[in-house]
Amino acid sequence: MSKTSIKPINRVFSCAPMLDWTDRxxxxxARLMSKQALLYTEMVTTGAILHGKGDYLAYNEEEHPLALQLGGSNSIDLAKCAQIAAERGYDEINLNVGCPSDRVQNGRFGACLMAEPELVAECVDAMKQVVDIPVTxxxxxxxxxxxxxxxxxxxxxxVxxxxxxxxxxxxxxAWLSGLSPKENREIPPLxxxxxYQLKKDYSDLHISINGGIKTIEEMQxxxxxxxxxxxxxxxxxxxFIVSEVDAQLCGMEPRNLTRHQVAEMMLPYIEQHLKQGGRLNHVTRHIIGLFQGIPGxxxxxxxxxxxxxxxxAGIEVITQALSFIDS
Ligand SMILES: Cc1cc2nc3c(=O)[nH]c(=O)nc-3n(C[C@H](O)[C@H](O)[C@H](O)COP(=O)(O)O)c2cc1C
Incomplete structure (x- = not known):
């Protein structure tokens, strides 16, 4: 069994796993804007990895440090997936114990696992037995x-x-019935x-907080x-808020990137994607918010x-779109 070496990861800031959103x-x-951010994949189920037809673990080398989020609760399957992921070069394996969707509950994973800490512990243990990368x-x-x-x-x-x-x-x-996943991200109060109390009581544990965080000041x-x-x-x-992370949260020299520069830095990547037969909107759907709050x-x-x-549609659509932004 091959084990990967532990690479230190800066865990101060991470981009959350989001199905359909945080694809490659x-x-x-996001990586263009921050070297330090830890990036998470969308949740990938063990079933998809072990029995699916596609390659659900594909990523670009530039994305490191990159964590794979797994959905599942069968410790043997999770261990197999963790091992495959470590061999593919992922930097961390994360288990989803937060998603409340019906589909996920029917598979007995996600948030409903909070009621089964022993099972979660068994899963973490099984994964830790076979990989040297962090399991979170x-x-x-x-x-x-x-x-x-x-x-x-x-x-x-x-756990x-x-x-x-x-x-x-x-x-x-999370309410396991009665609320949609979207409502479960809005209605139960933060x-x-x-x-904070948890960190006080478990000072040795590494604990990150998530939910409703919107500004660099709130993060600080x-x-x-x-x-x-x-x-x-x-x-x-x-x-574009991700571009502030390295300097404002991780003590690095500011790069003073502009939104325009980020858009332009995406062009070679998009051209490559198009050459490989991809569609322009596979990528542009993710960059549409880049100029949020900016005239144009x-x-x-x-x-x-x-x-x-x-x-x-080719990259000229992006250069044309850029012309709407007041510079
Ligand atoms: C479209 C969407 C998809 C999501 N998919 C996942 C997922 O695959 N795994 C997961 O753990 N959380 C998922 N979440 C929840 C987020 O990771 C996060 O916990 C939640 O949005 C609260 O953080 P925020 O207020 O910063 O958005 C998803 C959220 C959204 C909006």
Whole structure:
């Protein structure tokens, strides 16, 4: 069994795993803006990896450091997938214990696993046995009526004992029935103090916070209490915020990138994608928020939405869209 060497990862800031959003194109784009951000794949189920027809683990080398998020609860399958992923060069394996969708619950994984800490621990253990890269868990602060601090700490106690390298806590609980996944990201209230308390009580554990974080100032404030911040929707809808991470959160020299430069840096990548038979809008859908809040951004968005899906659309659509932005 081949084991990969441990590469140190900066865990101060990460882009959250988001199905359909954080695919390899988004991750390439995010990486242009931050060298330090830890990027997560969308959740990939063990079934897809072990029995699916496509290559669900493909990524661009530039994306490192890159974590694969797995969905599953069969420890043997998870271990197989973790091993395959480590051999493919992933830098971390993360287990999804936060998704409340019906489909995921029917497969007995995601957020419903919070009620089965022993099973999660067994899964973490099985993965840690076969890989040398970190194995982490992304979870919520509770599920349904099981939302006490004790419920959360019981979960952490059992899972940490098997060597979970980091807990990423989405600071709201999930309702397993009655709410859609989208509502489950909005309706249950955020409880940041509960996550801060967890770090106080488990100072040896690496704990990152997730949920509702929108600005660099908010990130800096969370980092007074915690080891890391994970940002999802804001890093997608207003992606240029990722360009501030290295200097503002990781103490690196500012690169002073402009939005225009980032758009232009995407062009060779997009040309390559088109040459390989891909469509322009596979990539442009992820960069549409690049100019959010900037005069002309509506024109940029509209031009991309109206043209990038066309069969023959090439990178000229992007240069035309850029002309709408006031410089
Ligand atoms: C479109 C979308 C897809 C998501 N897919 C996943 C997923 O595959 N795995 C996961 O753990 N969380 C998933 N999430 C939840 C996010 O990772 C994150 O926990 C949540 O959006 C809260 O963080 P935010 O307020 O910074 O967006 C998804 C969220 C969105 C908006």
């Amino acid at each position: 194109h988004y991750r390439y784009f 868990v992304k979870t919520r602060i509770g599920i349904d009526d099981q939302d006490s601090y004790e419920f959360l700490t019981q979960f952490i106690d059992v 940490k004992d098997k060597g979970c390298d980091e807990f990423i806590i989405h600071a709201r609980k 409880d940041y103090p509960k996550v 404030s969370h980092l007074q209490h915690l080891d890391g911040v994970m940002v999802g929707r804001e890093a997608y809808s207003n992606p 951004s509506r024109g940029w968005r509209r031009h991309l939405s109206e043209n990038a899906h066309k069969k023959e």
